[in-house]
Amino acid sequence: MRIIPAKRLPPLADLGLGSSAGGACYLERQFPEEYRGNLLFCEWGKSVVRYPLRPRGSSFEQPAEQEFATGARDDPYGFKPTDLVVQRDGTLMVSDYADGQRPKRGRGRIYHIAYVGGRGQGQGESDLWSRRR
Numbered sequence: 343m344r345i346i347p348a349k350r351l352p353p354l355a356d357l358g359l360g361s362s363a364g365g366a367c368y369l370e371r372q373f374p375e376e377y378r379g380n381l382l383f384c385e386w387g388k389s390v391v392r393y394p395l396r397p398r399g400s401s402f403e404q405p406a407e408q409e410f411a412t413g414a415r416d417d418p419y420g421f422k423p424t425d426l427v428v429q430r431d432g433t434l435m436v437s438d439y440a441d442g443q444r445p446k447r448g449r450g451r452i453y454h455i456a457y458v459g460g461r462g463q464g465q466g467e468s469d470l471w472s473r474r475r
Contacts (some may be wrong), residue, residue, distance in 0.1 A: 369428075424437050
């Protein structure tokens with residue numbers, strides 16, 4: 343018999359058929375104010391997505407999924423983010439599985455993502471800076 347509590351919070355998001363991997367709540371100040379308090383998740387084989395949280399009563403409105411970082415269209419290995427870490431300076435480190443590098447399996451990529459636009463101005467792709475390590 344399944345017991346469902348009478349009072350419970352609704353789910354924040356419907357992740358659909360995705361394969362959510364590592365995630366974090368962004369609380370730092372390197373990115374503009376609109377990113378603060380957002381949930382960031384790696385969607386393996388797709389992208390890094392963010393969910394802006396907006397308070398509603400004792401919970402939150404159901405957030406709309408927004409793409410945060412995607413792979414290059416011409417990447418022969420595809421972008422398969424597996425985890426992310428928020429650094430002390432507020433930048434992000436994202437690990438990428440990058441399968442397809444046979445015969446030397448086990449190699450992957452790490453991206454360092456920082457905001458380089460004017461403080462609080464842009465929201466476009468050109469405002470993010472990424473370097474592969």
